[in-house]
Amino acid sequence: MKGTMVEWSDSLATGILWQDFQHAGLIARINRLHQAIIDKQAQSELRSMIDFLESYIENHFSMEERYMEVMHDPEIRGHARAHQQFRDNLRDLRNFEGTGAQLTAASLCYDLHEWITHHIRTIDKRLGRLIKEQDVS
Ligand SMILES: [Fe+2]
Ligand SMILES: [Fe+2]
Structure with a gap:
């Protein structure tokens, strides 16, 4: 593992x-889903966890993207493209x-975790600084 x-x-x-x-x-x-995959929880349970994660992430991404629009953030396209990558990985x-394929699913879930923490440390922290500078939070 x-x-x-x-x-x-x-x-973060x-x-x-x-x-x-x-x-x-x-x-x-994401961590809970990873554990549930490893624990071989029922498919219906895993599916509802993925559904929830999908709606949670949509809400989060659209909020960040709305802020970028309002602030005319020049990085909006690259940032939105990165968000699309996460959606693709989740799909x-x-x-x-x-x-x-439990091992593959667990590994894909692990990659989601690595992706999001890296994204937060780099791109989202930059966005956070911009929001603070423009005082729009
Ligand atoms: Fe983001
Ligand atoms: Fe974010």
């Missing part, structure tokens, strides 16, 4: 309350879940 799945901590803070709150929720849900996981 790959390394441990860290929970949200101050090192952007300093924007709603962003930090949602990031913590996202990471917790891959959905497709694997249910095929019985």
